[in-house]
Amino acid sequence: MQSHTGQRQVLFPFLLPLFCGGLSEQIHYSIPEEMARGSVVGNLAEDLGLHVRDLLNRNLRVSGEEQYFIVNTENGNILVSDRIDRESLCPQSILCIVPLEIMAENPLNVFHITVKIEDINDNSPYFPQNSIVLQINELAILGTRFGLESAIDADVGPNSLQSYQLSYNEYFSLMVKDKREGKNAPELILEKPLDREHQNSHFLVLTAMDGGDPVQSGTIQIRIEVTDANDNPPVFSQDVYKVSIPENLPLGTSVLKVTAVDQDEGINAEITYSFKTLRDIRNMFMLDHQNGEIKSKGPIDFEISSSYTMNIEAKDGGGMATECKIIIEILDENDNAPEVIFTSVSNSITEDAELGMVIALFKTLDKDSGENGEVTCLIKEKVPFRIESSANNYYKLVTDGSLDREKTPSYNVTITATDRGKPPLSSSSSITLHIADVNDNTPVFEQAFYLVHIAENNPPGASIAQVSASDPDLGPNGRVSYSIVASDLEPRALASYVSRAFDHEQLRAFELTLQARDQGSPALSANVSLRVLVDDRNDNAPRVLYPALGPDGSALFDTVPRAAQPGYLVTKVVAVDADSGHNAWLSYHVLQASEPGLFSLGLRTGEVRTARALGDRDAARQRLLVAVRDGGQPPLSATATLLLVFADSLQEVLPDVSDRPAPSDPQAELQFYLVVALALISVLFLLAVILAVALRLRSSSSATTWGCFQPGLCVKSGPVVPPNYSEGTLPYSYNLCVAHTGKTEFNFLKCNEPLSSGQDMLLCVCARGEGERDPVTSSEVPIII
Known part of the structure; x- marks a missing residue:
């Protein structure tokens, strides 16, 4: 009756809308839960008597926020639109009805529909807890009942919980009784006396089953613990415990756990442990009074003690106690690294030390024993030293290779001592060995050959070049001094250039041999060549060789035929420059001209040519002022x-020359004697010419025998080459003629100025005479004074 009443209370809210809309036709559908989406619930159009073609116009739809159903307006079917879980929709209710309101328009109407959700067996029975623990005293009376928790099944009707089943057990049976809530309550009934000493616990499995097809079930484990009285003393698992532990255990490390058991339960089986030994043991170890675990408390060192013995007591809650003996052996561990101790180290090691020289003495020390105390030494670095073993753990450090202080001035030698423990331990000790220097390196110049340029006219004492040599040795062995040991100059000339400037025109290059010498003992040295090139500067102005000034300091003249055609070579300005290169590259320019445009001047050759023919208005005497420039900067x-x-004969020019007043030059006297000397030479020359002519007339040999003394021939003087002349055009040779007309004339036409100090002067003298056979005979002879 209680079950039916509950069902009516749950159903009433769902039936209330049906009564409120009683005037409308009601349609009922019934479907199982968990139907797939799109499943057909029923044809609403057919049940309501509506035409399918009117469904779309009437906008037939489910009213409200119903989420489980929709109306298909094409055929009038009500479809499932979402998953329906009856247990979620109608929890703990046997009857589950979902009311629907179907709205229609044109005309407006409401149809009330009810859908009954039928239960399916989709839930298994289950217990609220995973397990059940019951404590039952072994003296419990037979037939005593022990209630258990009921199982839960969300399904209803036949699919709900129907029965229980207990696993086979000779001590307990199962009884099920109905409770007021309508649930079946299982109970255990004791069927056989319990004996805790024989079996202190029992495990059962309770199964709850529903009435579905197929049947679904749920299980729970039941553990029954049997309690007992204090009728047994604690008993250790061993009378004597032996354990070996390594030394240096970390504090709190478990060493041993003793175990004592008591067949009783409860407080009677609660055992506590305690030390029954000397106090110093308690300083080394600590005991957990509850579980009997022994842990390290202080540092355990094999070197202090190799074993410990102690007694431990176990006592239960009833006062019964027992003891056991514990022996703890300490195992030696490789916990001491070997030490390297230097006893003697050499203060100074020269880089020429011999192989095998003892550098240092050292010994090793390891506190461990056995293999843990056996030590080997080695040097890990690649150094020219090795270790030689000696007696009683003593070792020697000796040289094992050549030493070079310049490459490695010192060595940081690390000696590593390693024992044979597992794992091995090692330690290192380092010493710094300084290598003393010996004079084993010659100075080395930075360059194998030095080539320097210096401009001429340098200030006296100016630096020409700087050389540098390095010596990797130390102290006096690396202190370098410099000197000049050889030169291609004379010793006096070399010394003179220290205090005066260079002149490119006198000295263009020279080479020195320099020596770098250290101050070692014995001293070492190295030589290097230094070639000095004296670069030219534009310090020499061009020098005009032609035209030269006359004896009185006036300019001499050149004759030009009046009928000279354009391009006629009149004369040539000859100049030289003592400099070199562009500084000696000369160019010729007309600064002033009596008649511009009458003559042209070659820019590079200095040749003066007629630019046009002489006009009636042009003066016979022309003057040109020519500038000669070099290419310097x-x-x-x-x-x-x-x-x-401009004249056709020399006689036209001579009167003009003789009419010129004598200049009042302070050198007039010198020029006078010069003219007298020239006249005497000319007389001698004329006599030689007359004698040669006479001999020629008498001779029947070919006229060519006399060579240059033939009538109408002129003897040309050779060019004068100035010193240091390297480029440009040499001066021309000029013809001076002598006419043999029975009367002899000496005409001084041209004289080159002195070329340089100490050189000869070239004079050109012309002798003219009159003869009977040859109206005019001339010859030209250069005279050198």
């Missing part, structure tokens, strides 16, 4: 004055 220059006379 800045350029230097010189000027030359050309006096050009």
